[in-house]
Amino acid sequence: xxxxxxxxxxxxxxxxxxxxxxxxxxxxxxxxxxxxxxxxxxxxxxxxxxxxxxxxxxxxxxxxxxxxxxxxxxxxxxxxxxxxxxxxxxxxxxxxxxxxxxxxxxxxxxxxxxxxxxxxxxxxxxxxxxxxxxxxxxxxxxxxxxxxxxxxxxxxxxxxxxxxxxxxxxxxxxxxxxxxxxxxxxxxxxxxxxxxxxxxxxxxxxxxxxxxxxxxxxxxxxxxxxxxxxxxxxxxxxxxxxxxxxxxxxxxxxxxxxxxxxxxxxxxxxxxxxxxxxxxxxxxxxxxxxxxxxxxxxxxxxxxxxxxxxxxxxxxxxxxxxxxxxxxxx
Amino acid sequence: xxxxxxxxxxxxxxxxxxxxxxxxxxxxxxxxxxxxxxxxxxxxxxxxxxxxxxxxxxxxxxxxxxxxxxxxxxxxxxxxxxxxxxxxxxxxxxxxxxxxxxxxxxxxxxxxxxxxxxxxxxxxxxxxxxxxxxxxxxxxxxxxxxxxxxxxxxxxxxxxxxxxxxxxxxxxxxxxxxxxxxxxxxxxxxxxxxxxxxxxxxxxxxxxxxxxxxxxxxxxxxxxxxxxxxxxxxxxxxxxxxxxxxxxxxxxxxxxxxxxxxxxxxxxxxxxxxxxxxxxxxxxxxxxxxxxxxxxxxxxxxxxxxxxxxxxxxxxxxxxxxxxxxxxxxxxxxxxxxxxxxxxxxxxxxxxxxxxxxxxxxxxxxxxxxxxxxxxxxxxxxxxxxxxxxxxxxxxxxxxxxxxxxxxxxxxxxxxxxxxxxxxxxxxxxxxxxxxxx
Numbered sequence: 027x028x029x030x031x032x033x034x035x036x037x038x039x040x041x042x043x044x045x046x047x048x049x050x051x052x053x054x055x056x057x058x059x060x061x062x063x064x065x066x067x068x069x070x071x072x073x074x075x076x077x078x079x080x081x082x083x084x085x086x087x088x089x090x091x092x093x094x095x096x097x098x099x100x101x102x103x104x105x106x107x108x109x110x111x112x113x114x115x116x117x118x119x120x121x122x123x124x125x126x127x128x129x130x131x132x133x134x135x136x137x138x139x140x141x142x143x144x145x146x147x148x149x150x151x152x153x154x155x156x157x158x159x160x161x162x163x164x165x166x167x168x169x170x171x172x173x174x175x176x177x178x179x180x181x182x183x184x185x186x187x188x189x190x191x192x193x194x195x196x197x198x199x200x201x202x203x204x205x206x207x208x209x210x211x212x213x214x215x216x217x218x219x220x221x222x223x224x225x226x227x228x229x230x231x232x233x234x235x236x237x238x239x240x241x242x243x244x245x246x247x248x249x250x251x252x253x254x255x256x257x258x259x260x261x262x263x264x265x266x267x268x269x270x271x272x273x274x275x276x277x278x279x280x281x282x283x284x285x286x287x288x289x290x291x292x293x294x295x296x297x298x299x300x301x302x303x304x305x306x307x308x309x310x311x312x313x314x315x316x317x318x319x320x321x322x323x324x325x326x327x328x329x330x331x332x333x334x335x336x337x338x339x340x341x342x343x344x345x346x347x348x349x350x351x352x353x354x355x356x
Numbered sequence: 357x358x359x360x361x362x363x364x365x366x367x368x369x370x371x372x373x374x375x376x377x378x379x380x381x382x383x384x385x386x387x388x389x390x391x392x393x394x395x396x397x398x399x400x401x402x403x404x405x406x407x408x409x410x411x412x413x414x415x416x417x418x419x420x421x422x423x424x425x426x427x428x429x430x431x432x433x434x435x436x437x438x439x440x441x442x443x444x445x446x447x448x449x450x451x452x453x454x455x456x457x458x459x460x461x462x463x464x465x466x467x468x469x470x471x472x473x474x475x476x477x478x479x480x481x482x483x484x485x486x487x488x489x490x491x492x493x494x495x496x497x498x499x500x501x502x503x504x505x506x507x508x509x510x511x512x513x514x515x516x517x518x519x520x521x522x523x524x525x526x527x528x529x530x531x532x533x534x535x536x537x538x539x540x541x542x543x544x545x546x547x548x549x550x551x552x553x554x555x556x557x558x559x560x561x562x563x564x565x566x567x568x569x570x571x572x573x574x575x576x577x578x579x580x581x582x583x584x585x586x587x588x589x590x591x592x593x594x595x596x597x598x599x600x601x602x603x604x605x606x607x608x609x610x611x612x613x614x615x616x617x618x619x620x621x622x623x624x625x626x627x628x629x630x631x632x633x634x635x636x637x638x639x640x641x642x643x644x645x646x647x648x649x650x651x652x653x654x655x656x657x658x659x660x661x662x663x664x665x666x667x668x669x670x671x672x673x674x675x676x677x678x679x680x681x682x683x684x685x686x687x688x689x690x691x692x693x694x695x696x697x698x699x700x701x702x703x704x705x706x707x708x709x710x711x712x713x714x715x716x717x718x719x720x721x722x723x724x725x726x727x728x729x730x731x732x733x734x735x736x737x738x739x740x741x742x743x744x745x746x747x748x749x750x751x752x753x754x755x756x757x758x759x760x761x762x763x764x765x766x767x768x769x770x771x772x773x774x775x776x777x778x779x780x781x782x783x784x785x786x787x788x789x790x791x792x793x794x
Contacts, residue, residue: 063483164364168386168775234477235549243372243475244776320543322550323477325776326386 033133037123040133043304044122047311048265049084055315056083062319087258094254101162102251110160111252111259114153117146118266125273126201128283128299129290139200140192143274144185147230150263151177154239154248157260161251169248172326173232173239179333180229180236186341187222190348191215191278200274204282212279218344220279222337224314227271229333232264234318238326272310273303280306361389364775368397372475372779376789377763379782383775391770391778393763398789406753411437411511411720412694412713414750419505421755421791424467425460425734427496429791430509432731433753435590436740437511439727443693449513449638450591455629456499456508457591457731458622462533463492464734464786465573465615465622472612472783473544476553481540488536491529498525511720512693513639523630530623537619544612554608558769558781561606569761572736573614574785578606584732595632598625611784640693693720721748735759735786757791 053068057080060067071082098107121143123134136142151174158170192198194215195206203212213220229236240247249260276282283290283299290298324332364381367373376397382390402421406414418429431453438445445453470485493503498519500508508515544550560570562578575582583600585593601617603610694713699706713720724746730739736758743752762785769781 059479063480064487065483164362168364172386237477238776241477241776243477244779246371319480321478322473322544322547322553323776324549325553325774327774328549328552 036127036131036133039127039131039300040122040125041119043127044119044266044269045262047269047308048262049088051265051268051311051315052087052261053081053084054312055318056080058312058315059319062316091255091258096256097253099162099251103160103162106156106160107251108256110153110157111249111256111263112153113156114150114263115259115266117150117153118263118270121146121270122266122273124200125270125303126204126277126282127303128296129201129205131296131300132201135199135201137197137199140188140198140203140274140278143200143270144181144188147184147267147270148177148181150267151181153260153263157252158239158248161248163251165245165250166248168245169239169241169250172241172245173248175326176232176236176238176329176333177230179330180226180337183226183333183337183341184223184230186338186345187219187226188278189345190219190341193345193348194352200277200282204277204284207281208284211281216279216344216348218340220275222341222344223275223279226333226337227275228314228317229329231267231271231314233268233314235321235324236329237323238329241323244323268311268314269307272307272314275310276303276306280310282306366778372782374787374789376793377787379766379770379778381770381775381778386774386776388770388773388775388778391767393766395760395763395789396793398793400794402794403753403755406750408749410714410749411722414753415509416505416507419507421757421794422464422734422738422788423504423790424788425457425464426504426506427456427460427508428464428731428733428738430506431457431591432729432733432738433740433742434509434511435731436727436729436742437722437750439729440725440742440744441511441722443512443640445513445640446637447592447634448517448636451629451633452514452518452638453509454591454593454596455518455626456496456506456514458625458629459492459495459499460506461622461732461734462619463489463496465619466492466533466537468734468783468786469540469612469615472780472786473540473550475779475783476550478543478547478550481543484536484539484543488533491532495522495525495529498522510639510694511722513637516697517638518633526626526630530627533623534620537616541616551609553776553780554612554784556605557608557773557777558784559605559607560765560769564765564768565606568765570736570765571761572733572758573611573618574736574762576600577603577610577614579604584730584737588730590729590731592629596625596628598622608780608784639696721746730756733758733791735762735788735791738791755791755794757794759785759787759792763787763792 057067059065067080068083069077069080071077071080071086073082098104124132124136124139124143126132126139154173154177155170158166158168158173161167161170191212192203194212195203197203197206207215232239240249249257252260283303285298285302290296361382361384364383366379366381368376368378373379378394378397380392380394381388400420402417405417409417414433415430418433419426421429434453466485466489470482470489473485474482496506497503499522500506500515560574560578562580565575565578566580571582571584579602581600581602584590585598586600598621599617601614601621603614695706695709700710701707722744724744726741726743728739728741730737732738737756738758739756741752741754741756742750745751766782766785770778773781
């Protein structure tokens with residue numbers, strides 16, 4: 027019984043962390059861009075006159091999206107049209123289960139946690155291509171095709187990039203990987219992999235400068251035929267993908283739940299671990315989001331060139347160097 | 357194996373097409389095999405409208421041509437009409453027109469660069485430049501009381517003198533605009549992604565550009581230093597010191613750089629004008645309209661000195677009821693110049709004068725003749741060819757919109773590039789549907 031409650035707590039925390047933060051990220055995106063661009067940003071939604079910096083906007087947005095008519099144009103292909111957002115969002119949310127929030131606070135402790143996350147991120151591409159196909163519109167189709175080519179390219183890159191650190195840590199278990207960084211964080215022992223990971227992570231989560239599947243001024247993208255909460259689900263899955271990528275980065279490169287020079291133990295220690303993990307994830311997210319407001323968008327061929335011809339070889343070189351380094355060290 | 361192509365209908369309801377143009381693309385994957393441009397979504401029959409409006413009443417329509425730089429259109433039309441009528445605007449008025457035109461040009465270039473950057477995904481640059489444009493719009497508002505529908509020039513002059521504190525306001529605003537431009541340059545000029553997106557994309561050769569009749573920044577980016585302000589000086593541009601930036605490759609990057617450099621040149625022109633602004637009247641004096649009988653009386657009383665300053669109210673009704681009174685009077689053509697607003701709102705004579713001037717079949721009469729006058733618009737040579745048959749309204753107005761010629765070259769520019777290049781190339785054309793479709 028206690029075990030069940032404990033598991034429920036862990037799962038509940040992972041889910042609410044992902045969903046809550048995803049809602050909040052919408053607000054962060056607006057406010058962050060507003061500060062960068064000398065604007066005020068969203069600040070009008072209020073409850074009894076209280077506005078608290080526009081923090082009610084995520085709630086207002088969610089209410090609006092949920093209460094909108096569930097509209098589908100006549101040319102869309104059912105049931106794929108309805109299924110696509112579920113696949114997208116479902117895959118992202120499942121990823122949250124593997125994030126090691128604390129030493130004993132991980133919804134699903136698995137020896138293949140990393141593979142699981144990468145596989146689910148890859149599966150998420152099905153949602154994108156299915157949405158593009160089911161739209162029955164050439165814009166949607168182009169967006170879906172771009173999305174799948176991009177995600178395949180960058181999933182391969184991600185796997186190649188993470189091969190280096192994983193070899194160093196000697197595990198595919200995310201919690202074990204965090205423990206392996208007790209002496210030195212991954213971002214210092216694997217700096218190249220960390221930088222490449224940030225780029226590939228951004229590409230995998232389809233954000234500017236890699237938001238080609240959406241490309242709102244070019245092709246509008248794979249979700250052009252979606253409205254209401256179905257569109258909201260795609261938006262949510264983008265934000266959750268961001269959170270997953272940031273969480274993965276925290277676990278693999280920023281020392282996970284660890285706080286430098288402090289030994290954490292006990293219940294309070296566990297809580298501090300969770301807080302530390304969340305704080306690091308948020309910091310990384312903030313960085314990932316800021317890039318959007320400073321860079322333009324890549325072109326499709328340039329994007330694939332960057333992935334296949336630049337990042338992948340660099341990642342493989344990094345992997346080989348790591349292997350040789352570890353072999354020589356021992 | 358045969359490769360099938362498919363069609364993509366871009367616009368008119370597409371975010372990058374600004375809602376007013378349609379591109380029909382034949383695609384092979386993401387590559388454009390063939391592009392077709394369909395224009396006319398914003399056709400308002402400007403030229404036909406002009407034929408049924410009195411000479412001065414055409415002006416508000418010119419605001420709607422290139423609605424991003426309306427002041428240049430105002431000046432262009434007025435210059436053409438004045439050319440037919442042989443009117444010479446006082447020097448101060450010419451300087452004011454130059455100042456107004458250049459403010460508009462800066463706003464035009466800021467909009468073009470900003471929108472182009474936004475469509476490539478650099479949203480921050482867009483907002484920086486829009487803030488700069490907002491300052492300029494406030495300046496234009498200060499100058500003529502409207503932000504977009506300026507209607508500033510008049511046949512024979514301008515609407516009014518510079519408002520108090522205009523030069524100080526310019527001194528306050530220009531450093532800010534230079535700052536916004538510098539910020540945007542810092543974000544874009546060395547940005548690898550931006551350079552990759554614009555360098556070598558949408559290239560056109562010098563010969564092709566000339567063959568298509570392309571002018572303006574688009575032509576200058578290919579290396580041809582043709583600028584109407586320098587090639588066929590009008591107003592007082594021949595007295596001003598400014599450079600004509602040119603590119604060399606004729607691609608999107610060069611067009612961006614040319615526009616950036618022109619912003620600085622335009623600001624310089626305005627500063628020079630404000631420094632050397634001559635005193636005196638800004639418009640030709642409006643002539644008082646008098647009854648034909650009064651004219652006779654004035655002549656009989658020997659008041660001949662007054663005669664040139666007045667215009668006779670000749671009878672233009674179909675019946676010609678008063679013809680016997682007027683046929684013997686030899687006077688100049690009734691004034692083309694509207695009375696100043698101060699008089700219109702301040703005195704009953706001014707109000708009557710204005711009313712009679714703008715009233716159908718009572719307004720100014722421009723002598724029969726025709727003229728073509730070009731000005732350097734935001735996108736290139738903006739020309740007006742006006743025909744007068746001696747009546748109170750144009751017989752024919754033909755407008756040469758600069759971006760029509762660039763748009764005709766667009767299919768050639770797009771062929772072989774990617775879908776994503778459409779927004780970059782189309783953005784650098786700076787198509788303004790108002791002047792394209794007229």
